[in-house]
Amino acid sequence: MxxxxxxxxxxxxxxxxxxxxxxxxxxxxxxxxxxxxxxxxxxxxxxxxxxxxxxxxxxxxxxxxxxxxxxxxxxxxxxxxxxxxxxxxxxxxxxxxxxxxxxxxxxxxxxxxxxxxxxxxxxxxxxxxxxxxxxxxxxxxxxxxxxxxxxxxxxxxxLLDESLLLKAGRDHLRAAIATLDDSEAASRHFRQFVDVVFNPAATRGAATAAATQRHAFLKRCAIAEMGWAVFDIWSQSESNLKPSVEGGEYLLLKLWAEAVTSGAVDDARFVARFEGFKERLWLAMVRYCGKVWAQLQDPHLVMGYAGHEVFYNRLVLEEAGRLGLLLLIPPHTAELQPARAATRGRLVALFNAHPGARLPALDGQAIDLSLALAGLMSEGDFASAAMLVRDIVNRMSLAVQSERLMPVSTDLVEDAIALREGAVNAAAVCRTSTIVPMLAAVAAFVDDEAALQSIRDNLVPLMPEVTLERWYPNADIDRIAASRIVALPGVSRGLRSIEATCSAEATAAASIPVGAAVPADIACVQHGQTALLAVSARVFRHPLPTWYLELFRRAQTREAAAGSEPAGPEEA
The missing domain is CATH 3.40.1350 (Trna Endonuclease; Chain: A, domain 1)
Known part of the structure; x- marks a missing residue:
């Protein structure tokens, strides 16, 4: 083509x-x-x-x-x-x-x-x-x-000239468009296109002067955005919007990571471009969610498409996380409030339509759940967030007792299916849990003592061999897209117990262990782009930091904690 x-x-x-x-x-x-x-x-x-x-x-x-x-x-x-x-x-x-x-x-x-x-x-x-x-x-x-x-x-x-975009980049963009009937392949090819655009090895005669390098960087941004615009329009014509949204999420993170690396985050030209693209991506996400909503709220249609309860569960929670992200990206303005209210309503309706999705099959689905819960909290819907936490905890308690429905810590669909079929022992595939600590943190942030007590006294005692973990990022978290990572940049901390009160649990959840970054050390937080952490969690599948969830903490618990000293780094 x-x-x-x-x-x-x-x-x-x-x-x-x-x-x-x-x-x-x-x-x-x-x-x-x-x-x-x-x-x-x-x-x-x-x-x-x-x-x-x-x-x-x-x-x-x-x-x-x-x-x-x-x-x-x-x-x-x-x-x-x-x-x-x-x-x-x-x-x-x-x-x-x-x-x-x-x-x-x-x-x-x-x-x-x-x-x-x-x-x-x-x-x-x-x-x-x-x-x-x-x-x-x-x-x-x-x-x-x-x-x-x-x-x-x-x-x-x-804009797509040979000096900045060699044959490989053009081929990946063509391939992304040509494979739009296969969402996974199209998304993969578009990511490769973006990587080539920002790859210094793809440049003939690399610039050395700072001003020339900055101009070249901004031109790369223009090329990548043009590629996405073409990809998005073609996705609409092929009636498959998902690859465009996924490609746009990756490009947003890539733009930011490369800007941090090149020192361009304060450049007015970059800021204007970045904010404009963020708005266009949000509109693409709104368009996608509107297109799939009629089918998504029908459990029979979704199950028929997924084919197995594990795939069904993964699909619903993925879309719940995307709806949560729709609430976390845009600012709280009067102009956007009707759209935000509609998105919140859809998120609540989605969980009501799919009760089976309130029991995660994979421990990594804590990411999708935390995005959904953060979205609800960002809208002040603490009641829905609390009810969802309680329901998940109750279902997990039954799942742990059955030993066949627990979320697998390997995050492999094959293991989740094997566990349900009795082909593998729970002890072999359910060794750690990030879901339980995340639920405890949210229960504390929405000030639901009953939910926290249920986690502490009912669920955790049923899991004596499972290690509870929280993950905290380091300062490189918003630069993942700029380099090929071997491991996520952050620190995991094992929990000895869940605290006795919401206030104590909230303080423990938000405290930063040694080796992790305080929020102010992360570039996207410094520059008012904290929502990028939510996008990054979805794209790179890392836990949403508990201190990010704390940003949406219920007012009375926030006020109760106001008199205490802010938590700093502590030993794991």
Whole structure:
């Protein structure tokens, strides 16, 4: 599959003009232009949406005045309506050039460009030619059309160019699109595409000057985001949104990790790009959850698709974790509150529809559960969080007694199935538990003494041979995506017991052992991007730090602990 074809499809399926407004400045910067003004809504712009300048080697500086139009251009688009092209072009070639163009550009060549992600239809070509002749009568002015084919060519040459993206990267992007009928394969290929984009070995003539390196890094970010945008659009056309969401989660972490490594986290250009991508990813996640919701709330459909209770359990908890993540990523604003409320409602409804999923089959599903519980707590729904903890504890107590339904600490689906079929002994595959300490911490943070007592007095005594563990990250936790890791960067601590009160358990859960990082030592926390830890937990399958869960602690327990000294590092 040709990259040109992929790009043409991407451009043709852009649904909003805002997407075209955002794309053009990226492309111009990659082409070596200086962008002087960008498209704005509700602001008189003299017919010009985007203004840039470009000086070819040894040549004079030229002004590029872009008039943006969405979709194919017909004869009516030239002359009729509030967005008609002819009035905009005339205003740009006269009033704008005379009064708004920077003085240093007025004497040089002025190239007016009507830019569209569609085509100039045959019926409009004669009128456009006449308009071009009219513009050409103005001193130094010319008019041209950049349509979908021109844009695809420029993007391929300048944003997906060979100097920053070698054949391997292009092949992985093509493969990701070609395998969209297989979510796992598509996600894997897209990750490989992202890794190639940020791999220094994939660069010809690596830059040495700091400013040049920063420019190269920002260009890599643009390439990776463009690749994801293409992948996302194609995922929508193939009606399989999951690989796009999973690829976007990985790319978000990769962007941040590479920015930390390269010292770009405070660069205003990176921050604007990163925040914009985070918002687009959140919208993609909302779109995905909306698409699968009708099927997801039907237990018979989900079980029929999964085929076995262990796979069913894993699927439901994975989606519960994703809904929790949807509540943890965006800010608490009045504008987003309706969407947040709807997501919280879906999360509660999901657990109500699938009671069987309230008994994890794998100990690693503590990650998905903690994301869901953190999401509920972030919305102040402590009642639902407490009820969910109680129900899971009750089911786990019965599971431990049966010895065939315990969450396996190997996190292997094969072991969970074998345990249920009696083909393996529980003692061999259920040696540690992160679920129980996580549930105890949440019970403490929501101030549910009854739930904590049930864990301490009923569940834990049934598990004398199981080691209870909590995991705490070190300062490299938000840089996992920048390197190939052998082991998760953090410290595990075994628990001797569950504390007697919620206050004591909350303090114990949030205390930091020696060798782990205090939150302020982690770059994403320092820069107000703490939610990246939740994304990282989902993508790299590490436990959600208990101090992250404490951020959503119930008010009265937070106030009760306010008088005590903050917990610092302690011996494991």
């Amino acid at each position: 040709s990259i040109r074809i992929v790009l043409t499809h991407y451009l043709a399926t852009l649904r909003e003009r805002d997407e075209l407004d955002a794309l053009l400045p990226e492309l111009l910067v990659a082409m070596g232009h200086t962008v002087l003004s960008r498209a704005q809504i509700g602001v008189p712009q003299g017919g010009v949406d985007v203004l840039s300048s470009f000086a070819a080697p040894g040549g004079a500086e030229e002004a590029f005045l872009f008039v943006l139009k969405f979709g194919d251009i017909t004869r009516d688009d030239l002359y009729r309506g509030a967005q008609a092209i002819q009035p905009s072009v005339r205003e740009a070639s006269t009033e704008y050039v005379r009064n708004r163009l920077p003085p240093n550009l007025r004497a040089g060549r002025k190239r007016l460009v009507v830019l569209s992600n569609g085509e100039l239809k045959q019926a409009a070509q004669g009128g456009f030619s006449t308009l071009a002749d009219e513009v050409g009568g103005q001193a130094g002015c010319s008019l041209e059309f950049w349509g979908i084919d021109k844009l695809a060519t420029l993007i391929e040459e300048h």
